[in-house]
Amino acid sequence: xxxxxxxxxxxxxxxxxxxxxxxxxxxxxxxxxxxxxxxxxxxxxxxxxxxxxxxxxxxxxxxxxxxxxxxxxxxxxxxxxxxxxxxxxxxxxxxxxxxxxxxxxxxxxxxxxxxxxxxxxxxxxxxxxxxxxxxxxxxxxxxxxxxxxxxxxxxxxxxxxxxxxxxxxxxxxxxxxxxxxxxxxxxxxxxxxxxxxxxxxxxxxxxxxxxxxxxxxxxxxxxxxxxxxxxxx
Numbered sequence: 001x002x003x004x005x006x007x008x009x010x011x012x013x014x015x016x017x018x019x020x021x022x023x024x025x026x027x028x029x030x031x032x033x034x035x036x037x038x039x040x041x042x043x044x045x046x047x048x049x050x051x052x053x054x055x056x057x058x059x060x061x062x063x064x065x066x067x068x069x070x071x072x073x074x075x076x077x078x079x080x081x082x083x084x085x086x087x088x089x090x091x092x093x094x095x096x097x098x099x100x101x102x103x104x105x106x107x108x109x110x111x112x113x114x115x116x117x118x119x120x121x122x123x124x125x126x127x128x129x130x131x132x133x134x135x136x137x138x139x140x141x142x143x144x145x146x147x148x149x150x151x152x153x154x155x156x157x158x159x160x161x162x163x164x165x166x167x168x169x170x171x172x173x174x175x176x177x178x179x180x181x182x183x184x185x186x187x188x189x190x191x192x193x194x195x196x197x198x199x200x201x202x203x204x205x206x207x208x209x210x211x212x213x214x215x216x217x218x219x220x221x222x223x224x225x226x227x228x229x230x231x232x233x
Contacts, residue, residue: 025118029180032120037177044174047086053077056181059188062155063226064090064165066097066108067194067202071155071167073175074226082225088175091159092166097193097203099215100132101141103150106162111136111215112222113189115155115179125157125169126176130189136218140211155189165191188222196220197227 048055057075061082064071073085093108100107109132117129132153133141141149155165157172167175179187193216194202201216 028120029118032118032126033177033180036126036173037180040170040173041177044178047073048075051075051077051083051085053083053085056178058182059186060085060178060182061188061190061226062175063223064108064189064191065195066090066093066110066192069093071165071171072226073178084226088167088171090161090166091168091171092161092164094161094163097201098208099212100137100150100153100163101144101209102146103148105150108161108163108165108191109133109137109153110191110193110219112218113191115184115187115189117184118176118180119154119156122154122156124154124160124164124166124172126172127154127156127164128172128176128179128184129154130165136215140209140215143211144209190219190222192216192219192223197223 045055048057053075054077057077059076061074062071063074069090071088071090073088074082075085077083095105095107098107099111100109109130111132111134113130113132113134115128116131119127119129130153132151133149137149141147150163153164155167155172155175157167157169159166159168196216196219203212205212
C-alpha cells in the first residue's frame with residue numbers, strides 16, 4: 001500500500017510540472033493567459049480598484065496560512081504600503097502543521113519563498129513553481145543530515161494536494177495572469193502554519209526539528225509589513 005501511495009505521489013509531482021511540447025515556453029504561457037486569464041482579469045482589476053491600488057501593481061505577496069486554509073493576496077500601493085487585495089481559500093490540503101522535511105512526506109512547506117516558473121501544461125490546470133527548498137531549507141537539511149528534501153512544490157488549480165498549495169481553477173487563473181503582469185521577481189510567497197500576526201504557532205512540537213522556533217521567528221518577521229489589515233474583498 002505504501003509503495004502504491006509513493007507511486008501516486010511521484011506521478012502527481014511529475015504531472016504537476018509536465019514536460020512542455022517543443023514550443024517557446026513564454027509563448028505557451030501567453031497562450032494560457034489568453035485562454036484562461038483574460039476572462040478573469042476584469043474581476044481581478046475590481047479587487048485592486050476597491051483596495052485603492054493601481055493595476056498591475058509593482059509588487060505582490062501571497063500569504064498562505066495552513067490552519068486557516070487560505071491564501072491572502074497583498075500588493076503595494078503608490079506609497080509603497082502593502083494593501084490587502086483578496087483572499088483565496090485552499091481547495092486541497094495535505095500533511096499537518098509544520099515544515100516540509102523530506103520527499104513524499106506530503107507536507108506543504110513553511111517559510112519565505114518566491115515564485116520561479118510558470119507551468120501552462122500542468123495537470124492541475126495551471127501552476128506556478130515555488131523555490132522550495134530555499135537556502136534555509138537546504139541549510140537545515142544539511143545540519144540534520146537529510147539529503148532528499150523533495151521539490152516540485154507549486155501553487156496550482158484543482159482541489160487535490162500532496163504538498164502543494166491548491167487554490168482551485170478560478171483562483172489560479174487570476175493569480176497566473178497577475179503573476180505574468182507583475183513578473184516573478186516581484187512576488188513574495190510566505191507560508192505559515194497559522195496566522196502568526198494574530199497568535200503563536202499552533203504547530204505541535206512533538207517530533208519537530210529543534211530549529212523550528214528559528215523558522216517561525218523568520219516567518220513572523222516577514223509578516224510584519226502585512227500587520228493589522230483591513231479586509232477589502
